[in-house]
Amino acid sequence: MISGNTSALTIAESLGKASALSVGLGAAAVRLSGLITIEQLREAVQMELEELGLDAQVIEENLRLAEEVYGGLENVTIQPEKVPPKELVHEMAYDHVLLGTPSILAPGNAEARQTGSWRVERPEINYEHCTRCGLCFVGCPDGAIALDEQGYPVIDYDHCKGCLICLEQCPRHSIVSKKEVRSW
8 A cells, every 4th residue: 555655756756767666547547437447457557568579577567557546546536516508518529649740741842852872871660669659750850751542651761860769759769770771
């Protein structure tokens, strides 16, 4: 159980990474909402972390964190009489995700320039490890990455300058850097 002087942040830091805080916060959110059981939480955390390719020990430590946070909180019950009437709830309009992201939708004049010859390092995608998260696509500053019909990223090497931002964005390290080799 979480004692009065122990926080999820302290537990997460004991795992050696502040990024482990997301497991604790997720456990707190699902516990407070009362939407899933501890068994469902364990299963979800295990599956997510295994997909990221983490070691069994790291997964087990994160599961311990999730259980400790989950067990230290109680469900919150919303009383029906405390829910505001429908006329007081403002309906939010949905805007497409592209309105809030720096996505490049048109190549502009970059299409007329073959900037691929600027590369020293070439990003290459290992499709066996790629989860199709799209972070490389969103992060490419030159729009040199597109998504195919299945959602896999495809690099346009005629326009890829080799900045390797895609490599840095990939959470699974499915993109690697290779020395550019061309016949001149």
